[in-house]
Amino acid sequence: MLVEYNYVIICSDRDFSLDLKFRLKKYEDLAFVSFAKDKTEGLFVILKHRPDIVFINLSKNAPEYFKMVVELRQYFHNLPIIIGISNDKQYVFKAIKNHFFDYWLLPYSEWDISKSLLHAKAQIPEKTEPKTLCLKSYRDFQYLNTDDILYLKSDNNTTCFTMKNSSEIIAYKTLKVFEKQLPEQFKRIHQSYILNTDCVSGINYGKNLCTIAFNNSQVPFSKSYIKNIDELKKKLAQSAIFANK
Known part of the structure; x- marks a missing residue:
């Protein structure tokens, strides 16, 4: 049975979100769960679906998303894998400080995405079926x-x-x-x-x-x-x- 890793995309730009979802379709073990357009929706979908991976576009509203990650620590013993995406390196240090797993620079490098996801999935605890x-x-x-x-x-x-x-x-x-x-x-x-x-x-x-x-x-x-x-x-x-x- 193929192990699936659930993910959500948090971004105010719907076209960006749809493009990222399309790019991730090639990875058969990734299962899309939900979009969120801002911090409030992002917090809601993460708490509701408990995804394995969260993609956040930091190009807009980055400070709000960092606050969201801090708030998530109240509800998770272990945070999901969080990957930040941005046009520049402006928020790299803050992403590291907030325990982001990785930071993708635009435009995407397919090779870097593949390596990043491979490493991310290795960090996710093995799922066991309920007995x-x-x-x-x-x-x-x-x-x-x-x-x-x-x-x-x-x-x-x-x-x-x-x-x-x-x-x-x-x-x-x-x-x-x-x-x-x-x-x-x-x-x-x-x-x-x-x-x-x-x-x-x-x-x-x-x-x-x-x-x-x-x-x-x-x-x-x-x-x-x-x-x-x-x-x-x-x-x-x-x-x-x-x-x-």
Whole structure:
């Protein structure tokens, strides 16, 4: 799975912001979140979205943006990566003093941008996917460790979770909702099933069945999701020793 780094652009010149966004499109692991046109909007979008990288055009209103960065320290233990952009070196010292990660001079140098972003991403803590799924029903909250889920089965507008301890838990949401929320190892293999691929011990293409390691139960897969099954087969093959029966 491609790790994405979210970013916002703070600048009073919309054409400048759109041009920068266009230039950053070539970096597939950068995900645009929002524009902000001034200090107030900038503070709002940073607190709302918690981006990994913040680009600030210091050519106008630089003193206000430096105040914004000082204010951000009240809300962040570690500030996001902040990159200043300007027509000249007027604010370099102040940017360093305010812990800006880098300072880009206009016009852009694509090589300098690439190097700067590479170094910036190396400073961002590695992201981990959440391990706990919270099922909410009115005032009832149930927390599931996703590693303990074997598979999910759709039943009309409800979803049944089958767990490693053989228990079954019903949630009053559709399978499609959980497909978007679960970690990467959960794959849709059938209109009615999502499978924890870390728990698979066998694939039978002839019978369209996957075998679950913990209880030897079998879960069907359909041709419409065969791509996910093929990817699972490759994943299992990477750590397998092959022998004919």
